[in-house]
Amino acid sequence: MPPVFDITARDGAARAGLIHTAHGVVRTPAFVPLATTATVKSLHAAEVAELGYDMVLGNTFHLFIQPGPDLIREMGGLHEFMGWRGAIITDSGGYQVFSMGHGSVAEEIKRRGRWRGGPGGVTPTGRTSMIVSIEEEGVRFRSYTDGAERFMGPEISMDVQAALGSDIALAFDECTPFHVEREYTESSMERTHRWLDRCVSWHREHAPAGQLLYGIVQGGVYENLRARSTAYVAQSGVQGIAIGGSLGQSKEQMREVVGWSLRELPDDPPRHLLGIGDVDDLVHAVGSGIDTFDCATPTRLARHGSALVHDPAKRWRLDLAKGVHRASTEPIDPDCPCPACREHTRGYLHYLIKAGELTAKRLITLHNLTFMEQLMRGMRDAIVVGTFAEHGERVLAGEPVR
Amino acid sequence: MPPVFDITARDGAARAGLIHTAHGVVRTPAFVPLATTATVKSLHAAEVAELGYDMVLGNTFHLFIQPGPDLIREMGGLHEFMGWRGAIITDSGGYQVFSMGHGSVAEEIKRRGRWRGGPGGVTPTGRTSMIVSIEEEGVRFRSYTDGAERFMGPEISMDVQAALGSDIALAFDECTPFHVEREYTESSMERTHRWLDRCVSWHREHAPAGQLLYGIVQGGVYENLRARSTAYVAQSGVQGIAIGGSLGQSKEQMREVVGWSLRELPDDPPRHLLGIGDVDDLVHAVGSGIDTFDCATPTRLARHGSALVHDPAKRWRLDLAKGVHRASTEPIDPDCPCPACREHTRGYLHYLIKAGELTAKRLITLHNLTFMEQLMRGMRDAIVVGTFAEHGERVLAGEPVR
Numbered sequence: 001m002p003p004v005f006d007i008t009a010r011d012g013a014a015r016a017g018l019i020h021t022a023h024g025v026v027r028t029p030a031f032v033p034l035a036t037t038a039t040v041k042s043l044h045a046a047e048v049a050e051l052g053y054d055m056v057l058g059n060t061f062h063l064f065i066q067p068g069p070d071l072i073r074e075m076g077g078l079h080e081f082m083g084w085r086g087a088i089i090t091d092s093g094g095y096q097v098f099s100m101g102h103g104s105v106a107e108e109i110k111r112r113g114r115w116r117g118g119p120g121g122v123t124p125t126g127r128t129s130m131i132v133s134i135e136e137e138g139v140r141f142r143s144y145t146d147g148a149e150r151f152m153g154p155e156i157s158m159d160v161q162a163a164l165g166s167d168i169a170l171a172f173d174e175c176t177p178f179h180v181e182r183e184y185t186e187s188s189m190e191r192t193h194r195w196l197d198r199c200v201s202w203h204r205e206h207a208p209a210g211q212l213l214y215g216i217v218q219g220g221v222y223e224n225l226r227a228r229s230t231a232y233v234a235q236s237g238v239q240g241i242a243i244g245g246s247l248g249q250s251k252e253q254m255r256e257v258v259g260w261s262l263r264e265l266p267d268d269p270p271r272h273l274l275g276i277g278d279v280d281d282l283v284h285a286v287g288s289g290i291d292t293f294d295c296a297t298p299t300r301l302a303r304h305g306s307a308l309v310h311d312p313a314k315r316w317r318l319d320l321a322k323g324v325h326r327a328s329t330e331p332i333d334p335d336c337p338c339p340a341c342r343e344h345t346r347g348y349l350h351y352l353i354k355a356g357e358l359t360a361k362r363l364i365t366l367h368n369l370t371f372m373e374q375l376m377r378g379m380r381d382a383i384v385v386g387t388f389a390e391h392g393e394r395v396l397a398g399e400p401v402r
Numbered sequence: 403m404p405p406v407f408d409i410t411a412r413d414g415a416a417r418a419g420l421i422h423t424a425h426g427v428v429r430t431p432a433f434v435p436l437a438t439t440a441t442v443k444s445l446h447a448a449e450v451a452e453l454g455y456d457m458v459l460g461n462t463f464h465l466f467i468q469p470g471p472d473l474i475r476e477m478g479g480l481h482e483f484m485g486w487r488g489a490i491i492t493d494s495g496g497y498q499v500f501s502m503g504h505g506s507v508a509e510e511i512k513r514r515g516r517w518r519g520g521p522g523g524v525t526p527t528g529r530t531s532m533i534v535s536i537e538e539e540g541v542r543f544r545s546y547t548d549g550a551e552r553f554m555g556p557e558i559s560m561d562v563q564a565a566l567g568s569d570i571a572l573a574f575d576e577c578t579p580f581h582v583e584r585e586y587t588e589s590s591m592e593r594t595h596r597w598l599d600r601c602v603s604w605h606r607e608h609a610p611a612g613q614l615l616y617g618i619v620q621g622g623v624y625e626n627l628r629a630r631s632t633a634y635v636a637q638s639g640v641q642g643i644a645i646g647g648s649l650g651q652s653k654e655q656m657r658e659v660v661g662w663s664l665r666e667l668p669d670d671p672p673r674h675l676l677g678i679g680d681v682d683d684l685v686h687a688v689g690s691g692i693d694t695f696d697c698a699t700p701t702r703l704a705r706h707g708s709a710l711v712h713d714p715a716k717r718w719r720l721d722l723a724k725g726v727h728r729a730s731t732e733p734i735d736p737d738c739p740c741p742a743c744r745e746h747t748r749g750y751l752h753y754l755i756k757a758g759e760l761t762a763k764r765l766i767t768l769h770n771l772t773f774m775e776q777l778m779r780g781m782r783d784a785i786v787v788g789t790f791a792e793h794g795e796r797v798l799a800g801e802p803v804r
Contacts, residue, residue, distance in 0.1 A: 042760040083745040343485040358444040
């Protein structure tokens, strides 16, 4: 068996490489689009491949609830089910289960979280947490579809991910948000470490051939907890390492927290940063040595009418729903090769958004995923030729470097 | 200037031909997908062209309300606005204005209509008609967006269609539904004829270069009214003829009514049948000498989860939302070249529908428009080689002839 990860070029702390999976190679640094519900929303699988992506992220929790792992196993696994021939990474379900402490899976744990939840807790919108209890064995929660009590723990998460047949499985973890005290963060982290050991054991016995397992670093915003968690995950026998949990209240704190985790990491395994996708965050994180990323933002922004653009002053976002675009005959970006930019105007997209047309969500999704792919490709190329630092500065300055 | 319509082959009453428009040739017989709101819902314009369509239908009424003709004119016309390089036919707005007698634009006038509307009337769902008054000058109605009183008559309809810059404009008509008495149908038809004359006059003076004008035959389900209307429209100076209004309560009655209209028609002008799109109706109508069709059904069915299939016993429809498809690994149609069939299973589409995913609406829209294009292409080819009668029988028997 070849090594999981070939680092093919280095430039400072940044690395370019190839993750070898059972469904092909993933070129890194890479952004991984979300196929939360077995589809990148509004696109079919072949279109995502045509955009240049090697891997998508499936959601263990959502697919556990609907349509259920048994059906997907019967249909030949998630690749067959959704018609995707590339690699799939599946999150463990932990993030979604615990985000229900916020009251719904839609109110996701944010860096700037306002969590008051936990079992019996109250969510930011005043609803009772959907988590029934957090036990050593796992988590009891109520399903968002029918309110029925369900259970998920490390073995179930691994079993579901085996049914999905993902190329990269993530260990089951508790994802603690920002406003949690150090004491809870520490005991949660230690339980997550015990859950990691159970995931590794289960995976060793039962995993489908070729499936890789990543452990998740927790420890909140506490430097020595992050250091302990990183060390624990690194020695646990996993093939890759993901950085999860609360990364703090600000971009500065996030970079600090990611830095603590990275300082302790071995060089060889691929490194995934969970849930981060802003342009500046990606540039900094690639520069620090992160290899892959997933994030809902590019596709979610698209569905709400915002296109990604080379404009740091506007957080790289162009809100096409704004009236200023009403009669604009400009494309989003004259140099972008996506159909939204090649064939359509800001004025038309503005109108489609206002008219509630699916075509708007789809065209802007195509644009934003084209933008992200070009961003990552540009960073990969810069690492190979040894110009990453300068390239990153130009991206951060808003230059449309590709 | 070349003739508007070249009839290139005949087979019985059926004709194959080429309509020459300012934006290219339309191969007939042709189905015209609805781009009601300046988009074929969930597709961008280049995709519709790739499916093999030469023409789409834009909706004068909807575009009059939103985003308004001034904006579209400012943006360079409807072709530029929506990025469509082929031909566009625009309906006159009459159908939509009068369908508001039913209470909303969504409750469209059906062959099996239950109209109790008109000014001050009550809709089938118990709401008051949005039509304020029908006058010799035109129609006053309330906008469905803000309730404001608006007015549309022949000149405004023509002016809006000029702003849109469509290749084929339709004359403004009152569309009377089934349950209207003969007396009202006759007086409405006569007013529609006077409106037609005003449209022809306006069009002669002000139409954009190359825009063709079609008149609309009315007369409800009354043979001698249809005959009079057809004769009136044929001598009015229009370049093409559309058959509109109530076509009766059953498919048999529809064929009879269409037959009355066709009997009186001159051979030369292209003939459009408004709002008809069931497979059997298309086969019969092409066999009777109709050249083009538009209908919401193929795309609307798709958004509700029904795929078109070669199965007359099920009205050529496969309801993918039904539980029987849950674990099906079959495609909708193994011989169909669309991405829904080439790359995905009925089981996956069923799941996407249940999960409310946009991807389902889009994939089934692609399938249904592929089906319709193949259906029309098959009929075109059969007319050219002189086998239309046999070909039509095979289609009606559910054979997947292409």
